[in-house]
Amino acid sequence: MDLRIFTEPQQGATYDDVLAVARATEDLGFDAFFRSDHYLAMGDGDGLPGPTDAWTTLAGLARETSRIRLGTLVSSATFRYPGVLAIQVAQVDQMSGGRVELGLGAGWFAEEHAAYGIPFPAKRFGLLTEQLEVVTGLWGTPVGETFSFDGEHYTLTDSPALPKPVQRSPLDPSRAGVPVIVGGGGPTRTPRLAARFGAEYNQSFPEIASVPGRIAHIRQACVEVGRDPQTLVQSVALVLCVGRDEAELARRAEAIGREVPELREHGIAGTPDEAVERLTWLAEQGVERVYLQVLDLADLEHLQLVAEAVAPHVPQA
Known part of the structure; x- marks a missing residue:
């Protein structure tokens, strides 16, 4: 099982804060560093000193790390034109030596769109579908050929479809591309998109008991x-909150404004043994990769504890 660190910098973090977590992620042996793609703090926090742009941040991290995978969970289709996004991701992939992954979703947080003047259409699934078609189409077009697209939302005419990512598409190794992560809880359309475009299907903060059924559903969509x-x-x-004892666990829960019983029910939380037990159960259900949502970016000892007392005991792929 891959363990990836997943952060929410819009809650309040500088680039240097994010860099410190990414370097700890690499040094401690985790598989990847991912971040959200949001422009407004959620909940009661003030978000100071303000948001950092996801792909600008990842470009910096591409040059300041050497091993870990890097990506978004997830970028919003409302934030960027697909042609621009394809260029951004391909460039960061080049800068990282081929370590980038793109999580892409329809977007949901209306308030951040209003705060920064970003259009937020009521119906966004069509945008997401066409963005996936355009982004993967641009990457996959052979060098020397052009890409055109005539959709309801986007029209591209004779694009040179450059630059190309360093990586090859997981779905068609004869073509350039980066792994695309598709996620969401929709019962029909999202699984079909994942089956068509995704290298990975992600369930973000699901009810634990619902995980096996969702996996069965997406697998059926692949068959279809x-x-x-x-x-x-x-x-x-899933949110991460692990402590060596109850006192340390309670301190970490308080630091992120959460209650210990709720964290134990919904996340990877408790003692190291409890975390291993939940991760093992998830592996038995078919989960191959877990994004550990780290909400206190200053608590690097938290990552060290998980690296030393949890990661060595989870099932290996």
Whole structure:
């Protein structure tokens, strides 16, 4: 099982704060560093000193790390034109030596769009579908050929479809591309998108008991489009809060404004043994990758505890 660190910098973090967590992620042996793509703090926090742009941040981290995978969970289709996004991601992939992944979703947080003047259409699934078509189409167009697209939301005419990512598409190694992560709880359309475009299907903060059923559903969607379900990585994102004892656990829960019983019910939380037990159960259900949502970016000892007392005991792929 891959363990990835997942952060929410819009809650209040500088680039240097994010960099410190990314370097700890690499030094401690975790598989990847991911961040949200949001422009406004959620909940009661003030978000100071203000948001950092996801792909600007990842470009910096691409040059300041050497091993870990880097990506978004997830970028919003409302934030960027797909042609621009394809260029951004390809460039960061080049800067990292081929370590980038793109999580892409429809967007949901209306308030951040209003705060920064970003249009927020009521119906966004069509935007997401066309963005996936355009981004992967641009990357996959052979060098020397052009890409055109005539959709309801986007029109591209004779694009040179450059630059290309360093990586090859997981779905078609003859073409350039980066792994695309598709997620969401929709019962029909999202699984179909994941089966069509995704290297990975992500369940973000699901009810724990619902995980096996969702995996079965997405695997059936793969079968329906003629894809081997085993080629689609199954992942979940869950909040992380682990302590050596109850006092340390309570301190970490208080620091992120959460209650210990709720964290134990919904996240990877408790003692190291409890965290291992939950991760093992998830692996038994078919989960291959877990994004550990770290909300206190100043608590690097938290990451060290998980690296030393949890990670060595989870099932290996």
